[in-house]
Amino acid sequence: MSDRSRMSRMQTILYFLRGSKKWFALGVVCSLFVAFLDMIGPKIVQFTVDHILGSEEITSTMAGNALRIAGGREYLRTHLYIIALAVLVLALIAGMIRYLYRVFNSMGAERLIKRMRDELFVKIQHLPVRWHEKNHTGDIIQRCTSDVETIKNFLSEQLMSLFRVMILIGFGMYFMIGISGRLAVVSGVFIPIVILYSVFFHFKIAGAFLHADEEEGRLSAIAQENLTGVRVVRAFGREQYERKRFKDQNEGYTRMWIRLMGWLSAFWCSNDFITGLQIMLVTVLGAVFCVQGKITVGEYIAFSSYNGMLSWPVRELGRVISDMSKAGISVDRIRYIMNSECEDDVIKQSLASESAFGLPDKPLDISFEHVSFSYDGISDCIHDVSFNIPAGSTLGILGTTGSGKSTLMLLLDRLYELKDGKGTIRIGGRDIRELDRHELRRFIGLVLQEPFLFSGTIAENIAITKEGTPDMEMVRSAAKTAALDEAVVKFNDGYETYVGERGVTLSGGQKQRTAIAREIAADPPVMIFDDSLSAVDTETDMRIRHNLKETTGGSTVILISHRITTLMQADNIIVLDRGRVAEQGSHEELLKHNGIYRHIYDIQIAGADKDFIRQ
Ligand SMILES: Nc1ncnc2c1ncn2[C@@H]1O[C@H](COP(=O)(O)OP(=O)(O)OP(=O)(O)O)[C@@H](O)[C@H]1O
Ligand SMILES: [Mg+2]
Structure with missing residues (x-):
């Protein structure tokens, strides 16, 4: 300032x-x-x-x-x-x-x-x-x-x-x-x-x-x-x-x-x-x-x-x-x-010489170009990362903990700013720093790794991005996609159950699914699920992914997970290793490559019923 x-x-x-x-x-x-x-x-x-x-x-x-x-x-x-x-x-x-x-x-x-x-x-x-x-x-x-x-x-x-x-x-x-x-x-x-x-x-x-x-x-x-x-x-x-x-x-x-x-x-x-x-x-x-x-x-x-x-x-x-x-x-x-x-100051500065660029209501190509980032300004935790996400495709990101998966998404959502000379993230060919943050965040829906629920009813939490009284039909449909409906209807107050402070405490998986339902209800052109299925069992994980595929329609989906089964159907998968893209390709390509992905696959899938997983 x-x-x-x-x-x-x-x-x-x-x-x-x-x-x-x-x-x-x-x-x-x-x-x-x-x-x-x-x-x-x-x-x-x-x-x-x-x-x-x-x-x-x-x-x-x-x-x-x-x-x-x-x-x-x-x-x-x-x-x-x-x-x-x-x-x-x-x-x-x-x-x-x-x-x-x-x-x-x-x-x-x-x-x-x-x-x-x-x-x-x-x-x-x-x-x-x-x-x-x-x-x-x-x-x-x-x-x-x-x-x-x-x-x-x-x-x-x-x-x-x-x-x-x-x-x-x-x-x-x-x-x-x-x-x-x-x-x-x-x-x-x-x-x-x-x-x-x-x-x-x-x-x-x-x-x-x-x-x-x-x-x-x-x-x-x-x-x-x-x-x-x-x-x-x-x-x-x-x-x-x-x-x-x-x-x-x-x-x-x-x-x-x-x-x-x-x-x-x-x-x-x-x-x-x-x-x-x-x-x-x-x-x-x-x-x-x-x-x-x-x-x-x-x-x-x-x-x-x-x-x-x-x-x-x-x-x-x-x-x-x-x-x-x-x-x-x-x-x-x-x-x-x-x-x-304030965040807005940066927007105003960057927009000073250019007119505001409106984002459409449909997905656009996203590209990370030589992105490097450091939280402390001393050591980078993301090193020269480049990849493309074609509009409407599904990207899977796999990587050990601390490899920088969440950081990449936070950068895409501009919760952290890329420094000049540290690469560019583009949406529809435009540098995201030229976009209005508010509009960008409407365009990108992010289910955070640690879901947070506001004090209010489950319905209110799901319909949080919509103004006015929650549309129950939309809420239920989103909850069904997130495999949450069957759990909620068992509560005495159903969707009117009060959660958050001084309310009913949901299980970790239920919280995650409420956050997923919230994202589905918002229906943004880009949906990011940051390890959002980690607290649900493999079967529910599969059901949610199946439902998502049917309902997300043309949205671009980014799935982050430690579980190969969650990611294997993605169009493209990136394997991150200590802030670098170690491998990328489709599931089949990565298996053939015989690298980290193959290694994790062998550990996770060994002994599992592969046919069941592939459903
Ligand atoms: N707010 C922060 N301030 C400083 N360092 C951070 C911050 N958030 C993350 N880091 C560091 O950045 C690195 C990448 O973290 P990130 O959360 O992106 O990892 P991740 O791949 O999402 O891990 P996980 O699978 O455990 O969620 C880690 O070394 C982490 O310690
Ligand atoms: Mg993370």
Whole structure:
């Protein structure tokens, strides 16, 4: 990804704020009103003490007029409840605006978090397989849950309170300066001290927060691995080892948080001490000024109220700034996902100079030309592989484990990209790198070696490529071809049986056959079955192949297997050996060749009923 398309922290925040900005802006407007209303209360008290209960002269014409309208000094002295009522009404209005603030803020926050989740999900879906291999699932989930939550809280709570505090400081200082400039300086001088202290602290602990987040990610990754691999853990008696692994990680994580909390506590305590000092100074100096007659009693009370009103929010400001470090780290962790290079970018780049090439709904010739590939960029696991698959033919691929069979198919499906100069894969004569990935993957159906079923019914899993409610006729027909129907009808709920997490667990063979049925239902022009019949018995294997031949019609079929019987009827068979094409030809040709294929044939077929197999 170019530097220009990478989002900075601020750009990331603004990007997610689209759609919720106006709600937060309304919240800020409400804060403005509330802060102003809050400032009027002490003013009323001051006025009451000095001009109604006391006999200070009224210099302001506005205050004089207000007093006249309210019935005059004498009247109010005997009807003090009117002043109390005025304070009550003010508090009620402020309460209502506070309520509106909450509503607007929640609207903004919920829209913001929804947008973040949606955007991240879409982004993660478009990130290459390589990216997913590099990043732990637990860590990705943590970024999409707790980091998203941290950012939401920061923007909707902390940042909003930052605005609130700024407004409050602005109004507070205005009213305090109106009472006594010198006292206001004493009070105000502490504000930058608290802010600077917080900023200093925030820089100091930013690294520790990042570390803590990473440790939490590691902890969730261990938990997540243990949940998904619960059977392996039990089967290999690894419980104690896993418990220790989790305990050690948890211990380290806890120790880190205890240390972090120690620093945070020290910061908060010292921050509170500075604020206490400020309140004490203002109280003492205010009393002195009052005794000296520089300010009235009412002004002293009002000033103390304003100072008290500001002391907590200023302390909060310190916390908000220190929380910025947490939010900043979370934004960086989300930016890591958002700035990762999507598969689509590569497509766009490769298509920039050429118009999109549409794939037809019928098979095309496929060719691998001098293909070499390495996962780690160091040693190749595929070496100079070349072969052709004519449209509508069946190709069999045989090879020892790790010889690169699956890799070839993953390359054809562009789940991994071929590097420049490392050969070309063509469909209908066009380099697959020029094709839209989405279209390519519609064109090629791949039944992976390890089938994965989604949480849902068997019917939903089979009809996954079709939108809307599954067409039961199509589902059953696909299941029959995959020799799955007879097993499914025996389930109590038949095709409505729930599978996947918290559902019925299908046997390995049933899972494979469900994946095969899914592919048949999708009916793509090219069908790849990567060792998809390994978990079914030879007889079922034969039946499925027989059915496939009848139903796949003109589709190109690629069969990968360790079993010669699965492949022997293919039009062409490739024998892979450590990433190289060792032999290729039809079954008969390969038998005559007397090479690896013949050797495997002799091992597998020796003693077996050859006539039965040849059916
Ligand atoms: N994601 C990966 N990252 C790094 N190396 C990989 C990855 N997947 C496979 N390999 C390596 O590439 C080589 C070829 O693997 P591949 O899965 O293509 O073999 P295969 O012929 O399909 O084997 P099998 O018959 O066991 O399925 C192996 O050495 C394997 O260790
Ligand atoms: Mg494989």
